[in-house]
Amino acid sequence: MGIKSNIYMKHILTILLIAFTIGLSAQNYVEHKVQPGETVEIIAKKYLVTPFDIYALNPDAKNNFKTHSVLIIPNSKIKNEPIVENSRELTGYKSHKVKRKETIYSITKQYGISEEELKKANRRLYSENLIKGDKLRIPQYRTIISKQTLSNTVKKYTVQPSEGKWRIAYKFGISVSELEDLNPNMNEVIQPGDTLNVPNIEDTDEKPIEASYGYYEVLPKETFYGLKGKLNLTQEQLEQLNPDLKTSGLKAGMVLKIPQSSETRIAATINSNINTTDLKRNLTNFKTKKIALMMPYQLHKIDVDSVEEAKDRIKNNKLLSIVLDFHVGVLMALDSAKQLGISTNLKVFDTRYHSAITSKLLAENDFSDYDAVIGPMQEESFDRVASALKGDRVPVIAAMNKPKQVYSNVFQTLPEDKLLRKTMLDFIKADSLKVQVVIISDRANKADSEALQKQFPGSKLILSRLDKKNKTKDAFFIYHSELQNVFKPGKTIVFLETDNDSFASSVISMLNGFNVDKTEIILTTLKKGKAFESKDIDNINLSNLKFHYASVHRDYDESKTNGFVKAYRKEYGVTPSKYVARGFDITLDLLMRLASAENLYEASGDTVETEYIENKFRYTTDFFGGYVNQAVYVVKFDDLKVVEAK
Incomplete structure (x- = not known):
């Protein structure tokens, strides 16, 4: 209890420090x-x-x-230019007496009306012939010219065999990011028969897809010269394959048709190893760094005069505990940077986890001269800050969340889930020729697991059983007998794809029972969620199965001397949480990059990879020009510890 009390007291002191430095601030938004x-x-x-x-x-x-x-309301991803449309308004009628040899056709031409319009005004003409001397009503119209926009900007499209995201984006003239924005619930691996939202363009405007070609999405600021090195294609060759380039020029986000040999070249470039950069050797910019920290401290809910009440709030409020841990990590990073000669002017803002308060902070404070802003945590608040500061090119660091939109000034520190899956898949594929592969999946992950099975020819897929009474409902179990005779002597990689903790627990327990004698079962997953962190799952079983997964962070190496961990333990008597380590790593990386170049943008090329206590960072630009971390770990359970898998 003494150690916990010390931690709570430290957090209370942190709250008091924040309360003295807190400021208030917002922006115009759609x-x-x-x-x-x-x-x-x-x-x-x-x-x-x-x-x-x-x-x-x-x-x-x-x-x-x-x-x-x-x-x-976000900006539209659909181009919908106004079109001029004429409409006719009925203003009255005039009389016409039919002459000899006159016909309905000649009368409509004389008055500039249609046959249908004439018959509507003279309904007997639907059944009777025109006779000389008949008196007709001739409708009179006036023309109204107006600008209108298309009402249906999106239509449904059924995915065809061999079509992936890039091919569909190419077909409809949009980027992969825009396709994903139109389909937020789209599977990572789309399947033939899936229905997607796509721009409502004419069928004749759709670009044909050729199976013998690959497709590449142009990155922000890429030039023909840069593409020559990446794709081994000249500007003339690219224009020959993509005639639109001659008129539109090269634009970020456009999808280009390229030879499959160039697609292979890209993969080799992306997967090449990058050495860790030691920024301590590159420190040249020692101007004081001005940093804003925007976090939901919610100080208005805390009575700083009552220590016991503050303790209870910290103990029972998980969000507050995370925020304060992160804040402590930030302060420790500032101290470490100071020892390297990097001074910092830190200003703290309480967003209260409320977008309206964030807007107020932006309205009442000038952030244009800040070197960077860390936070906010809430998605809507973060979007408002990033959008408001984009014009001044102030970097906004998404430290604890993935933003809805990665603007050109956004640094997303959490890698995308699809990168984690690809990293894990590539790691297993490196050994796939020497082992057998088994995939166990619940019904919700069936489509992705079937796509995964195609990656490993000869692999076996076992799906969870359906409920006996309701054949459409997943019962989340498999029979023990389904695993008998599946595992042969030697190594077997087992992918477990589920979000259900009871299913994960029962399968892991069964697998552990088969992991005997000459049979070696290695457990892995492409999507490690809370199902693998259930209290019902024994870490001993995970260690026995050498559970591998891709992760944003790793546990620090206890075998190495670590000044940060040592200092934290001395202060609090416990090991720092992952949120303390994350606050430290993100802030120290930010300050080190700012001190090694004129600004954060210049210090964040895709060849610069940094690593600290539990996190590493290597940024590449995405479709909107923002920066997304591409550095991830593959870790494994080993003797009840989580260590980096080499």
């Missing part, structure tokens, strides 16, 4: 006030976005959509 009778679908059409885009930025709207509430 907002929409819901009018009576409006639905999300109507609003989406008005702004040329999808309902999914609106729900992503306004999650409360799913269950609490009210008139006069304010929604955050």
Whole structure:
């Protein structure tokens, strides 16, 4: 209890420190006030976005959509230029007496009307012939010229065999990122028969897909010269394959058709090893760094005069505990940077985990001269800060979250899930010729597991059983007999793909029972979620199965001397949490990069990879020009410890 008390007291002191340094601050943003009778679908059409885009930025709207509430509306991903459309308005009628030899055709031509319009005004003409002397009503119209936009900007498209994301993006003239924005629930590996949202263009405007070619998405700031080194294709060759380049020029996000040999060359470039950069040798910029830390401390809910009440709030509020741990890591990083000659002016802002407060902070403070902003944690608040500071090119660090949109000034420190999956898949493939592969999956992950099976010819797929009474419901279990005679002497890689903790627990227990004698079972997964962290899963079983997975971070190496860990243990008597380590790693990396170049952008080329206590960072630019961390670990359970797998 004494150690915990020390930690809580330290957190209380941290809160008091923040309370003295806290400031208040916001920005103009595209907002929409819901009018009576409006639905999300109507609003989406008005702004040329999808309902999914609106729900992503306004999650409360799913269950609490009210008139006069304010929604955050993202920029449209669909080009929908206004078109000129003529309409005719009926103003009255004039009389016409039919002459000899006159016909319906000649009369309509004389007055500039259609046959249908004439018959509607004279209904007997539907059944009677025109006779000399008949008196007809001739409708009179006036022409109204107006500009209108297409009402249906998105249509449904069924994925065809051999089509992937890049091919579909190429077909409809959009980027992969835009395709993913239109389909937020799209599987990582799409399958033939999947239905996707795509731009509603004419069928004749769709580009044909050729199976003998590969497809490449142009990165921000890429030039023909840069593509020559990456693809081994000249500008003339690229224009020959992609005629649109001659008129549009090279643009970020466009998908190019390339030979398959060039696609192979890209893969080799991406997978090449990059040595860790020691930024201590490159420190040249020793100007004081101005950093803003925007976190949801929620100080308005804490009575700093009552130590016991503050203790209880820290103990029972998981978010506050995480934030304070991260804050302690930030302060320790500032101290470490100071020892290297890097001074920092840190200003702390309490966002209260509320977008309106974040807007107020932006409105009341000038962030244009800051070297970087760390946070906020809430997705909507982060988006507002990044968007507001984009014009001043102030870097905004997504430290604890993945932003909805990676603007050109955003540094996303958490790698994408698809990179984690690819890293794990490549790691296993390096040994796949020497081992057998078994895939065990629940029904929710069936499609992805079937796609995974195609990656390993000869592998076996075992799906969870369906409920006996409801054949459409997953029962989340497999029979022990289904694993008998599956594992042969030697090594077997078992992929377990599930989000269900009870299913994960039972399968892991069964696998451990088969891991005997000359049979070696290595457990892995492409998507490690909370199912593998259940209290029902024994870490001894995970160690016996040498459980491998791709991870954003690793546990620090206890066998090596670590000044950060030693200092934290001396202060608090316990090992630092992963949030303390993350606060330390992100902040020290930020300060070291700022001190090694003129600004953070210049210090974040894709050949610079840094590594600290538990995290490493290597940034590449994405479609919007922002920076996304590409450095991940493959770790494994070994003797009840999680260590890096080599």
